[in-house]
Amino acid sequence: MNPNPAALSPKKPANTIALPYWITEFAQIRTAGLAALAAVIIGATLVAVTAAQRHDADADLQHATRLRDTAHSRYAHVDSEKRDIRNFQRRYLELRQRGLIGEERRLEWVDAIRQVQEELQLPPLSYQIEPQQPVRLEAAMDLGDYQLRGSRMRLHMELLHEMDLFDFLGGLHGRGFFAAQDCSLKRLAAVGGGQANPAGAGGASGAGAAGGNLGVDCTLNWITMAPNAGAITSAPSVALATGRRP
Incomplete structure (x- = not known):
């Protein structure tokens, strides 16, 4: 049996392509290249993490700055209020003692009228006090938690001359807080024997001269300041104005 000539003949080498030198030699720097690539990735990650942490730190700093500014503002406000309290406490107690702050003191007003009348030796007079009402001011005024209230008093009296009216109002100013809304004077036809009290008068104060x-007819608004209350907010308001001077 004759052998196969193809099997007995030697194999011819296959055609090969020469690779670039940097590919054939990459095996020598493969470890260093991978290490460099890993270092770049790690470095980029650290930069991104650092940037995010810095952004968070800036946000925390801004928040802390706002809290500090708010706390400083509150501290300054409290310190200012403490100074105001120290500065105005004595004046507040004085006004409260004189009757401006607190509930109205009608009995003290009537007693003040009687005292001034006796001091000036004026003829008998009569008065009528209306219910207390909120005061409407022409210009806005910040009164905090307090409300300005007024009690209107209609006063009728007889005087010997015009200066008695100024002396009477001046004496009342030292005993309370009020605004004279208007006053009208008329000369009486006959002297002596004082006139009768007007209808609906709330009271009368005697002693002094006979006539x-x-x-004189005056309208006075006695002023007080009291904490806000919803009970009288819907009531008609009193326009605080001095009107014409007597």
Whole structure:
């Protein structure tokens, strides 16, 4: 049996392509290249993490700055209020003692009228006090938790001459807080025997001279300041104005 000539003949080498030198020699720097690539990735990750942490730190700093500014503002406000309290406490107690702050003191007002009348030796007078009402101011005023209230008093009296009216109002100013809304004077036809009290008068104060030469009708608004209350907020308001001077 004859052998196969193809099997007995030697194999011819296959055609090969020469690779670039940097590929054939890459095996020598493969470890260093991978290490460099890993270092770049790790470095980029650290930079990104650092940037995020810095952003968070800036946000925390801004928040802490706002909290500090708010706390400083509150501290300054409290310190200012403490100074105001120290500065105005004595004045507040004085006004409270004189009757401006607190509930109205009608009995003290009537007693003040009687005292001034006796001091000036004025003829008998009569008065009528209306219910207390909120005061409407022409210009806005910050009163905090307090409300300005007024009690309107209509006063009728007889005087010997015009200066008695100024002396009477001046004496009342030292005993309370009020605004004279208007006053009207008229000369009486006959002297002596004082006139009768007007209808609906709330009271009368006697003693002093028997009569006068002038008849005077005044409207006074006695002023007080009290904490806000919803009970009288819907009531008609009193316009605080001095009106014409007597």
